[in-house]
Amino acid sequence: MIKKFINLxxxxxxxxxxxxQNLAIKILMAFGALxxxxxxxxxxxxxxxxxxxxxxxxxxxxxxxxxxxxxFLIYWVFxxxxxxxxxxxMPVANIKPLLYLPFKKGKIVNYALGKTVISxxxxxxxxxxxPFSVVLIAQGYSVIGVIGWHLAMLFITLAANFLNVFxxxxxxxxxxxxxxxxxxxxxxxxxxxxxxxYTGPMFMFFYENAWAFIIPLLxxxxxxxxxxxxxxxxxxxxxxxxxxxxxxxxxDLSFLDRFGKLSTxxxxxxxxxxxxxxxxxxxxxxxxxxxxxLFFMNDLYSSINGMxxxxxxxxxxxxxxxxxxxxxxxxxxxxKLMMSQxxxxxxxxxSKWWLMVAATVVSTLLxxxxxxxxxxxxxxxxxxxxxxxGFNSSVVLWGGxxxxxxxxxxxxxxxxxxxxxxxxxxLLLLIPKLVLPVVIYxxxxxxxxxxxxxxxxxxxxxxxxxxxxxxxxxxxxxxKNEKYDTIAAYSQKN
Amino acid sequence: MITIxxxxxxxxGTKVLDIESLEIPxxxxxxxxxxxxxxxxxxxxxxxxxxxxxSGHIVSNDVRIDQSEDWKPFTSAFIDESFLIGYLxxxxxxxxxxxxxxxxxxxxxxxxxxxxxxxxxxxxGQKKYLRxxxxxxxxxxxxxxxxxxxxxxxxxxxxxxxxxxxxxIRLKKIIKDLANDPEVTVLVSSHDLIHVTEVAxxxxxxxxxxxxxxxxxxxxxxxxxxxxFIGISEIHAPVATVLTEEEE
Numbered sequence: 001m002i003k004k005f006i007n008l009x010x011x012x013x014x015x016x017x018x019x020x021q022n023l024a025i026k027i028l029m030a031f032g033a034l035x036x037x038x039x040x041x042x043x044x045x046x047x048x049x050x051x052x053x054x055x056x057x058x059x060x061x062x063x064x065x066x067x068x069x070x071x072f073l074i075y076w077v078f079x080x081x082x083x084x085x086x087x088x089x090m091p092v093a094n095i096k097p098l099l100y101l102p103f104k105k106g107k108i109v110n111y112a113l114g115k116t117v118i119s120x121x122x123x124x125x126x127x128x129x130x131p132f133s134v135v136l137i138a139q140g141y142s143v144i145g146v147i148g149w150h151l152a153m154l155f156i157t158l159a160a161n162f163l164n165v166f167x168x169x170x171x172x173x174x175x176x177x178x179x180x181x182x183x184x185x186x187x188x189x190x191x192x193x194x195x196x197x198y199t200g201p202m203f204m205f206f207y208e209n210a211w212a213f214i215i216p217l218l219x220x221x222x223x224x225x226x227x228x229x230x231x232x233x234x235x236x237x238x239x240x241x242x243x244x245x246x247x248x249x250x251x252d253l254s255f256l257d258r259f260g261k262l263s264t265x266x267x268x269x270x271x272x273x274x275x276x277x278x279x280x281x282x283x284x285x286x287x288x289x290x291x292x293x294l295f296f297m298n299d300l301y302s303s304i305n306g307m308x309x310x311x312x313x314x315x316x317x318x319x320x321x322x323x324x325x326x327x328x329x330x331x332x333x334x335x336k337l338m339m340s341q342x343x344x345x346x347x348x349x350x351s352k353w354w355l356m357v358a359a360t361v362v363s364t365l366l367x368x369x370x371x372x373x374x375x376x377x378x379x380x381x382x383x384x385x386x387x388x389x390g391f392n393s394s395v396v397l398w399g400g401x402x403x404x405x406x407x408x409x410x411x412x413x414x415x416x417x418x419x420x421x422x423x424x425x426x427l428l429l430l431i432p433k434l435v436l437p438v439v440i441y442x443x444x445x446x447x448x449x450x451x452x453x454x455x456x457x458x459x460x461x462x463x464x465x466x467x468x469x470x471x472x473x474x475x476x477x478x479x480k481n482e483k484y485d486t487i488a489a490y491s492q493k494n
Numbered sequence: 495m496i497t498i499x500x501x502x503x504x505x506x507g508t509k510v511l512d513i514e515s516l517e518i519p520x521x522x523x524x525x526x527x528x529x530x531x532x533x534x535x536x537x538x539x540x541x542x543x544x545x546x547x548x549s550g551h552i553v554s555n556d557v558r559i560d561q562s563e564d565w566k567p568f569t570s571a572f573i574d575e576s577f578l579i580g581y582l583x584x585x586x587x588x589x590x591x592x593x594x595x596x597x598x599x600x601x602x603x604x605x606x607x608x609x610x611x612x613x614x615x616x617x618x619g620q621k622k623y624l625r626x627x628x629x630x631x632x633x634x635x636x637x638x639x640x641x642x643x644x645x646x647x648x649x650x651x652x653x654x655x656x657x658x659x660x661x662x663i664r665l666k667k668i669i670k671d672l673a674n675d676p677e678v679t680v681l682v683s684s685h686d687l688i689h690v691t692e693v694a695x696x697x698x699x700x701x702x703x704x705x706x707x708x709x710x711x712x713x714x715x716x717x718x719x720x721x722x723f724i725g726i727s728e729i730h731a732p733v734a735t736v737l738t739e740e741e742e
Contacts (some may be wrong), residue, residue: 063697248583248621264593268579275581275623340542341594342566409581410625484546491576 005111022287025046037127044131048139066136070203071196077156078181084164088121099235109231113224116161124158141207142410148210149203155216162223166230265351272330273355276409279330282322286359289318290366293381297373305450308377309441309457313392313434315367319359320388321433323402324396328479332406332490339487344474350399353468356393360385376450383457387437391464394471399429401478404489438462458471495520495647495679496541500550503703511536511703513550518681520646523673525694525711525733526683529726534683535573538651541681542571558645569671572636573648584618586636596627602642609638612664628654631690634637637665641672648672649681654689662689669693673718687723688730691716700727 002322051065062068098108133150137143179301187193206212253270256263273279293311323330327349331338338348364385370377437457446454479486498516500507511533516526526534539545541552543559551558557565571577578585585606592602606618617631624632633656640648653669654662670693672678684690690697697715699707699722707722710717 246623248623248626250583252587264652268582268590271581271586334576334579336542336544336573339544340566340569340571340577341591342563343594367607387517484544487544 009115010449028383033290036124040124040127041131044128048135064140066207067200067204069132071200073153073203074196074199075181075185077160078177080121080157081160081163081167082174082178082181084121084160085167088116088119088161088164095235096237099237105232105235108235109228113162113165113227113231116165119161125153129153142210144210145207148213149207151213152203152206152216155213155220159220159223162220162227165227166345197326202286262347262351263356265348266354269330269351269355272409278407278409279323282326283319284358286319287363287366288321290315290363292318293367293370293377296325305376305380305445305453306438306441308380309384309438309453310434311377312367312382313388313437314384315381316345316360316363316385317388317392318363320356320393320396323359324352324356324393325400326405326407327397327400328486329400329403329405329407329490330409331493333409335487335490337479337483339483345479346472349472349475352397353393356396357389360388360393379454383441383454383461384437386458386461387464388461389465390461390468392433394468395429395432396485398471398475398478399433401475401482404482404486406490407494442471495522495555496551498550499553500546501537501540502549503533503540503545503553503641509548509703511538511540513703513705515697516708517703518679520679522677523669523680523682523693523695525690525697526593526681527685527690527697528683528700529723531702533703534700536703537700538571538573538649538683541647541649542569542573565647568646569649570595570635570640570642570645570647571651572640572653573649573651575632575636576614577639578624578632579637581623583621583623583643586633587624591639591642592704595645597643605638605642609668612638612661612662612668615706624626630658630661633657634661637668641668644677646677646682647679651683653682653686654684660723666693687716687719691719711736 017104046067047069051060051062051068054060055062055065055068060068062071095108095112098111129150133146136146184193184195188195206216251274253263253267256266256270259266292314296307296311328335353464364381367385368380370381437460440456440460442451442458443453496512496516496518498518500515501511501513503511510531526537528534536545540547541554541559541564543563543565547560551560553559554565555568558738560731566625579590582590588602588606589599592598592605597605602667606613610618613631613634617634618628620627627635635654637653640650650669653665657665669680669682672680673693674696680694682690682693691711695711697707697709697711698705699709699718699719709718
């Protein structure tokens, strides 16, 4: 029986659409996976010594690196649960065909739950925890203590895995909790309140009392037991296996009618974003980019003004890049309809363009808080915003025209990027999008002064606005030339 | 209205469609029959410029379909679910198509009302998105959307499939009304020989991409078609033990 299940998995893996991609992308993906494994491994080995150095230099106040790691583990646990909630889905799709076959229900559930255990999400932490534990032992920590601590971490990871099984449709709980965690992180960063002072000892407890791993073990047993029973009850077509249909809500968007013919598409695009998980996710994530500039706040970067330009482009253009780069794929599921209706490409594109411009303006307003870090930062944001609106909005659409990946609007699975969306042409278009503004900045900042640099970027953006129609002409040509290929690519099912 | 000249479509060296010539006069209702892989959907896709012909071309109302887009305003179609926008309610979908076809909201409301018996209390007014409707109801919406804005060419690919018996009867009436309109040219494909012979004025039988029969409908048409398909099933009987799946 198990053999049959494994056989099914084998076939579903090697026959999946993702596996049939061309070799170059496969290699790229393998490198991507390898990168994460190496990065986590290096973090596991290196973090001890890096933190030790920080402590010696007095940048972190702690007795030893282990204490620091234990302090931050609380964020790790929440992040783990968080990204599982958003990304890890129960493999229900493959279960339906098994229901009619002579398997005992318990077997099917064990198979499905077993499958979640061997997921990437559970292996990734191991690449950090195993090297880190080895380093701890090498550094003279008690072997039994470290093993106990390690087991505790393992069971916490597994408990999180099973917790995710029955943690569905909890957006109302999830997002407030997320906000609280983010708030805690920020208040710790600015030294207002340090939660790790309370949670650190909790994790240290697992080391000091090796037997204590029994607590997470019990947690793991309870969650897996509960997950099993939750799942077995869901094993009906009208229960857990049912596609949940939300009640349709129609909103009055007639105020958009003032945009004339364009309103037809605008109304549709707004509904597209509101009513589809993946589009909604992209929309929300787009605004998270506003915070991206905070990464540049440490001394290493903040002295480089080019980084401010970079930050400005990203902070104001999050939605623009993530949404615009996938036009027209957002409409892939009904592309045949669009192509057989009387739809001028220009109006179709203009609607998306206006959406991106509106989102960029809102992002820019949100970015006002960078004023707190200095006028320079804010100028960087404004220059980036103008460049994004004037120039990048068109260039992004241009790049999107080459992307022929159908989008399944209902899954959030690939919301964080689509490997197939990267091809040589889209990568090449990164140059005008991100590199050119930095070059322009330095060309003027070094010869005249910094303000001139910022003004030059903005001026290029305004210039881009004048060329918008030219770029749109080119995009239209691409659409026409690639029409049949695009239709064929979109009708392929994943 | 529609003229097809030396039209062919090849995939990897295999001809899936090869029509020397086919002339469809304005106002005629054509029924297209043929087994899976006969080329019905391929022909429809070519009529909508969704795929490129390997050779030859189609002219519709003096517009060459693969060269100009001017056929779009007077042509409408429902081929499959990829013609539906899943995240819209049926009403919103009708309004959207209506706006594209120059109809205002009142026109569409009137249209929805006039097809209320076809919807039979389902599909519309149910607070459901198209993606959550059953296959049959999705089909109803797609078919009615294809009738928005008085198109002169209406293309329906297997409209009877997935519909319940009452709806099939109502659909037959709708298509017959279209067929009787001298301004509207209708192309309908179906696997159901009874439906086709009932609604169409002319039946074209495709087999492996070629036109095998092209008959003006008479009382003998059904028998003629049935005999043909019985003949085919007998030829292939020894090997045709495995049921092939639907085309799409």
